[in-house]
Amino acid sequence: MTVPVLPEIRDPVRYDRDSLDSCLRTLVSSGASDVLLVPESPVRAYLRGRWETVGTRSLKTHEIADILNAIDMGNSSSMVAAGQARNFAYEISLGDRTSRLRLRVNASGARRSGNRDIKIVLRTIPDTPPTLDSMGLPQELAVALFPLDGLVCVAGATGSGKSTLLSAILRERLERRGCHIATAEAPIEFVYDKVETRNTGIIVQSEIPTHHPSFGKAVEEMLRQKPDVILVGEARDAETIANTVLACQTGHAAYTTVHTNGVGETIGRMAEAFPGPERDAAASKLLAAMRVLIHQRLLRKADGSGRVPIREWLVFDREVKRTLFSESWSRWPFVIGELLDARGSSAVHDARRAFSSGLITKDDFQAIEGGA
Known part of the structure; x- marks a missing residue:
């Protein structure tokens, strides 16, 4: 190369x-x-x-x-x-x-x-959002990214490709499914002028604080506009999280990003945005709304030609939710870690695959393995 x-x-x-x-x-x-x-x-x-x-x-x-x-x-x-x-x-x-x-x-x-x-x-x-096929997602995960309602969260550090992955999902919805998508972003990044919408899909993007004072207020307004899907640029405060969960409870599919270090800690970290007495209820509502959680990081390729995504992910089906609801939410990170290992969808599993394929170095693989 x-x-x-x-x-x-x-x-x-x-x-x-x-x-x-x-x-x-x-x-x-x-x-x-x-x-x-x-x-x-x-x-x-x-x-x-x-x-x-x-x-x-x-x-x-x-x-x-x-x-x-x-x-x-x-x-x-x-x-x-x-x-x-x-x-x-x-x-x-x-x-x-x-x-x-x-x-x-x-x-x-x-x-x-x-x-x-x-x-x-x-x-x-990029001038045009990437296609979902170019993201290299496992089939089970790719299928789960399009719920009729509920929350899809993409977690990771700044610069880990969260917005890129979400733009590919929205492009797929516009091209193949046709729907009304409303977004709140800070700032607007990807635009969809060149995306084929089959004359049935439309996306209306808004920017914080140009069009709305905050993400939380933006969600309130979007729910009055009859969208099928909403994108909330970042869920980092109680108002935004609560309004996004409310959107899911009222029949919308919602996508958002969070800054966390793994799938296991994400729900707990979001619940901690609420005052102490409200955290138990917030965690329960988040779990009920959750459909998919993905954590992503980008590592330098072994040959120096670019970067490769390392992901861990969990689809929150009935079995997963039943297992978690039987435990205190403070234990969810440990239970989710066991579920990720059992299902082969942890960051360590993905890093091992990338290392075996020669995509990442041994040092990077060992760093992820040691941090798990």
Whole structure:
């Protein structure tokens, strides 16, 4: 396999929007998934599972501030330096009316050379969501991802491909099933302009806080719009989780993401968003609503050509729910771990498969095995 070579960027005398756009086009065409801009450092890009230096000149704080102001609102740099992080999508033309490069931008305060420095990370978003077939999912899991109602959760760290997997699921629903999908995202990442909907499917995307003040309020509004399916960008607070569960209880299929380290701890972590006296009831409602839980991480391929997803997953059928409801929810992580091992769907099982196929290194396999 030919591994793309990341080019060294010829740094301009001063970075502005045009030079940034040119830099991004070059890096993304070479396979970079993320670009990092921090003061007192050259431009860095994430390629084949690691950060590489691609510039020769260190950026200055004022350059990064100027870039942020140019691609976002005029005073964004002052807001970020004062502690208000910015998350938004950014588009670049690729030379014709239909081709574009989309990136998710996170800008936050940092300390490098002073107290009011700014750090920017730009992550590429494919122009069209991937197909579900390209995700390499086991058949049993792929079938379970399309319930008539209930909750499908994708867990993992930032940058683990959660949004990519969910976009493939929504694309499949639009292309083959035809339905009304409503989303709340922060920011909107994948767009579905080029997805064939068979004239029966429609997706309406909204952004937090542009269109709704919060995920929780967005779900309230979406339930008044008669969607078949809702996507909630992240379930991290009690209001969002409660409203998403309510959507499931009223006949909707809901998809969301959470930041956890494994399937076993996810329901408990979500329940902990509620005040102590409400946690038992919250855990029970989450279990009743749950249909599928997936945890995903991306590891660098052994040959350095890209990254490979390592997943663990559990379909919450009647047998699983009966087993868990017979136990205190504080024991669910241990019981779920036993179920994952018994069903061969743990992260260790998937990592062993990837290692046996030569996709990941022995060190990475042992790291997952040791952390299980």
